[in-house]
Every structure is written in structure tokens, then in C-alpha cells.
Amino acid sequence: MSRAILYLSLANTLCDLTLNLFEKFKNKIFDIVLVKMNRPEDFPNGFDVWSEPLKWVGDVNLLSSNKPIPLVLSPQPCVYRRAAIDALEKAGRSWRLVFSSTSYTSSVAAVKAGMGITVMPSTMISDELMEIESKYMPNLPDTHVSLLKQKADNNIINTLEGFILKKLRHLTAK
Numbered sequence: 682m683s684r685a686i687l688y689l690s691l692a693n694t695l696c697d698l699t700l701n702l703f704e705k706f707k708n709k710i711f712d713i714v715l716v717k718m719n720r721p722e723d724f725p726n727g728f729d730v731w732s733e734p735l736k737w738v739g740d741v742n743l744l745s746s747n748k749p750i751p752l753v754l755s756p757q758p759c760v761y762r763r764a765a766i767d768a769l770e771k772a773g774r775s776w777r778l779v780f781s782s783t784s785y786t787s788s789v790a791a792v793k794a795g796m797g798i799t800v801m802p803s804t805m806i807s808d809e810l811m812e813i814e815s816k817y818m819p820n821l822p823d824t825h826v827s828l829l830k831q832k833a834d835n836n837i838i839n840t841l842e843g844f845i846l847k848k849l850r851h852l853t854a855k
Contacts, residue, residue: 727827739798751797
């Protein structure tokens, strides 16, 4: 369920997958972008806003030593998808994609229906979902949220950056 949080320009607001937003940011289409990534160093010159652990989520009974792990993941280029697949392949665990959607709600519904397991940040695991204990699945990297801003001598963009960082710090301090 790796969706970038937000991109902002003076003209538009959009929510999309991190790597899609980053590509547009590199092409100077966006002024400010909030992105999720597994490694902050993947986005040089970004300001790391917060970090949190990724967790496996779903019904532990779907895990069988002789069957591929059924996965519910966002489509490429999703950073959570890459983290899940990399962790499973490094651990030598087979997997198969059973459901893919960019919609968090659809993915949660698929997990709740018992179609498969997914990966999400710990703060996104609602009471209706079950975190899978680490003894059953390979470790996942932390996810990081960073703010990227085009170099700007524009007071509006700089003020917007300050406002966003102030609000995010307030939210993450709770």
C-alpha cells in the first residue's frame, strides 16, 4: 500500500505512488513532494520528516511452508511492494500476487476477506487487521517520509514548506 502522501504545486494537489511523483518532481513538474521510501538516501536533498517500521499484516493461517505466500500489494512502482518481495526473496520464501490495487481501502478489504497478506506502516494497521508476528515472516525495513522541494526563491513555496513541516511535526509528535 505504498502511496506517496502528497505532491503540491502552486496549481495542483495529487496523491500517487511515490516513484511516479518523484519522476515528475525530477522533471520539475512539482514544487513540493512528500514521498515514502525505504531508504532516505534514495532521495538526496530531501528532508526526513518521520520514520516508522513496516509490518506484515493478515491472517497467519495463510502462511504455509509448502505453498507460496499470497500477497496483496500495490502495483509497481510501489516501495512497500519492493520491500515485501525483496524480504521474501532474501529469505528464500516463495510468493504469488493474489490482488493488486492502488486503493488502500480495496487492499484492506482483500486482506480482511482472507485473500492474502500485505505490508504497511505500523500506524496504518487498524484494529480490524492483524499484524503477523515477526517469527513467521522475514524482517522488513523501516519506511521514511521525506519532503522534497525544488530550489525556490519563491516566498509562497517556502512558506508552504514551513507550514507543511510544522503540521507534520505536530502530527508525528502525538
